[in-house]
Amino acid sequence: xxxxxxxxxxxxxxxxxxxxxxxxxxxxxxxxxxxxxxxxxxxxxxxxxxxxxxxxxxxxxxxxxxxxxxxxxxxxxxxxxxxxxxxxxxxxxxxxxxxxxxxxxxxxxxxxxxxxxxxxxxxxxxxxxxxxxxxxxxxxxxxxxxxxxxxxxxxxxxxxxxxxxxxxxxxxxxxxxxxxxxxxxxxxxxxxxxxxxxxxxxxxxxxxxxxxxxxxxxxxxxxxxxxxxxxxxxxxxxxxxxxxxxxxxxxxxxxxxxxxxxxxxx
Amino acid sequence: xxxxxxxxxxxxxxxxxxxxxxxxxxxxxxxxxxxxxxxxxxxxxxxxxxxxxxxxxxxxxxxxxxxxxxxxxxxxxxxxxxxxxxxxxxxxxxxxxxxxxxxxxxxxxxxxxxxxxxxxxxxxxxxxxxxxxxxxxxxxxxxxxxxxxxxxxxxxxxxxxxxxxxxxxxxxxxxxxxxxxxxxxxxxxxxxxxxxxxxxxxxxxxxxxxxxxxxxxxxxxxxxxxxxxxxxxxxxxxxxxxxxxxxxxxxxxxxxxxxxxxxxxx
Numbered sequence: 338x339x340x341x342x343x344x345x346x347x348x349x350x351x352x353x354x355x356x357x358x359x360x361x362x363x364x365x366x367x368x369x370x371x372x373x374x375x376x377x378x379x380x381x382x383x384x385x386x387x388x389x390x391x392x393x394x395x396x397x398x399x400x401x402x403x404x405x406x407x408x409x410x411x412x413x414x415x416x417x418x419x420x421x422x423x424x425x426x427x428x429x430x431x432x433x434x435x436x437x438x439x440x441x442x443x444x445x446x447x448x449x450x451x452x453x454x455x456x457x458x459x460x461x462x463x464x465x466x467x468x469x470x471x472x473x474x475x476x477x478x479x480x481x482x483x484x485x486x487x488x489x490x491x492x493x494x495x496x497x498x499x500x501x502x503x504x505x506x507x508x509x510x511x512x513x514x515x516x517x518x519x520x521x522x523x524x525x526x527x528x529x530x531x532x533x534x535x536x537x538x539x540x541x542x543x544x545x546x547x548x549x550x551x552x553x554x555x556x557x558x559x560x561x562x563x564x565x566x567x568x569x570x571x572x573x574x575x576x577x578x579x580x581x582x583x584x585x586x587x588x589x590x591x592x593x594x595x596x597x598x599x600x601x602x603x
Numbered sequence: 604x605x606x607x608x609x610x611x612x613x614x615x616x617x618x619x620x621x622x623x624x625x626x627x628x629x630x631x632x633x634x635x636x637x638x639x640x641x642x643x644x645x646x647x648x649x650x651x652x653x654x655x656x657x658x659x660x661x662x663x664x665x666x667x668x669x670x671x672x673x674x675x676x677x678x679x680x681x682x683x684x685x686x687x688x689x690x691x692x693x694x695x696x697x698x699x700x701x702x703x704x705x706x707x708x709x710x711x712x713x714x715x716x717x718x719x720x721x722x723x724x725x726x727x728x729x730x731x732x733x734x735x736x737x738x739x740x741x742x743x744x745x746x747x748x749x750x751x752x753x754x755x756x757x758x759x760x761x762x763x764x765x766x767x768x769x770x771x772x773x774x775x776x777x778x779x780x781x782x783x784x785x786x787x788x789x790x791x792x793x794x795x796x797x798x799x800x801x802x803x804x805x806x807x808x809x810x811x812x813x814x815x816x817x818x819x820x821x822x823x824x825x826x827x828x829x830x831x832x833x834x835x836x837x838x839x840x841x842x843x844x845x846x847x848x849x850x851x852x853x854x855x856x857x858x859x860x861x862x863x864x865x866x867x868x869x
Binding site: 397398400402404405419420425427429438441442443445449452453454455456457458459460508541543549550552554556557570571572573574575576577579590591594596598600601603 | 691720820867
């Protein structure tokens with residue numbers, strides 16, 4: 338039997354309470370270009386610690402500011418419950434390595450299962466062929482030196498331009514994504530997944546981008562199975578740009594929406 | 604001669620250092636429906652205090668979580684410089700009234716004048732007639748009991764549905780906006796202006812919405828004059844929704860982009 342903790346995402350975001358803080362270990366399985374831990378992964382570690390202290394089950398909105406690159410190795414997370422209300426609660430988490438703060442985030446939690454208000458969606462999931470009829474972006478492999486790409490399957494109607502050495506010039510992408518080990522996504526994982534695919538700006542021919550801030554809205558608990566994703570950048574100004582990301586579950590519901598503020602390399 | 608501090612926005616967001624904190628006073632000139640101070644106004648007060656401590660001039664990205672309604676009256680702002688780097692610096696500010704925290708925000712500052720990277724914009728300003736050829740949404744007046752509407756002029760090609768009692772059913776809006784007293788916008792004001800217009804969801808026939816979180820990206824120092832704005836909501840799910848907001852300056856450049864996470868009234 339496979340338990341949750343057998344999955345790399347759960348094992349590698351595990352936190353342990355140690356007095357007034359949590360301890361964690363950032364592993365080498367979620368490396369971005371250059372080998373530093375991916376920003377969504379660091380966010381998930383900090384958010385997992387904070388979720389232990391929150392009186393409501395689901396992260397609804399998370400705002401993370403990235404202060405320094407992370408490193409593979411031990412980390413601690415300091416948490417603070419800022420306000421615990423009846424319907425929502427807000428907390429803060431700080432991910433610290435070697436005495437230096439790498440990520441600080443604010444998060445408001447609630448209960449997605451209790452959201453009983455109106456629903457009115459003016460958007461549709463990406464129009465993708467079924468996963469089995471799409472191209473495996475990494476051909477069952479991974480990008481050399483980018484270990485996070487070993488953790489996921491990505492499937493698209495056509496291979497993206499960056500993957501074939503011919504960037505399209507259009508910073509948009511639609512594709513399927515899932516954990517390669519079969520773990521289904523949950524709200525905590527969604528908050529990491531929005532940062533787990535190739536940046537849309539790769540289609541502009543740039544090698545990557547540095548996240549300054551990432552805000553994630555978790556809109557629903559995802560159904561099991563493949564996730565349909567849409568990434569886009571519309572405004573690159575003086576090197577700064579946003580990336581918008583949507584995740585739709587296998588039942589066709591929007592389950593996460595994110596925007597990050599990032600800077601192209603000089 | 605009109606000095607900056609003659610303008611209500613500057614007078615009402617003024618902060619004074621008092622030992623390890625700043626003091627401020629929230630006035631009754633920025634009231635939302637119900638009379639509580641507008642969220643963008645409270646953000647501006649906290650951000651103005653934080654900007655005093657930051658080594659870089661411009662807020663680039665601000666993430667504010669709203670904890671409690673504010674009230675007209677004294678406030679204090681506690682600030683922390685989290686990390687000061689060569690190109691960007693990140694800080695935290697907490698707006699406190701009567702011993703209770705109302706807003707907590709994280710903000711990363713930089714120098715918009717030094718942003719020398721690539722520019723590639725895949726979007727256009729709202730396609731509006733010149734301001735003098737548009738309808739004055741408030742007809743020179745204000746919404747009764749919503750004092751913030753006395754501070755701005757709003758002009759649109761047609762009167763919005765909510766203003767005529769016939770909501771359109773389409774939660775989108777494009778309009779001109781400016782401070783009614785002639786003050787031009789600057790980066791600090793932009794961070795408040797993204798929350799200073801009618802929520803797009805009014806076109807769904809709801810009376811308003813409560814902001815849980817607001818993230819603002821400031822993308823440029825605005826040219827003087829009218830600002831062209833675009834507001835939209837695409838995903839209302841269980842009562843929770845985002846609102847996206849863009850501000851384009853009189854020279855046709857995107858100068859701010861925001862997204863908030865909000866909850867419709869029950």
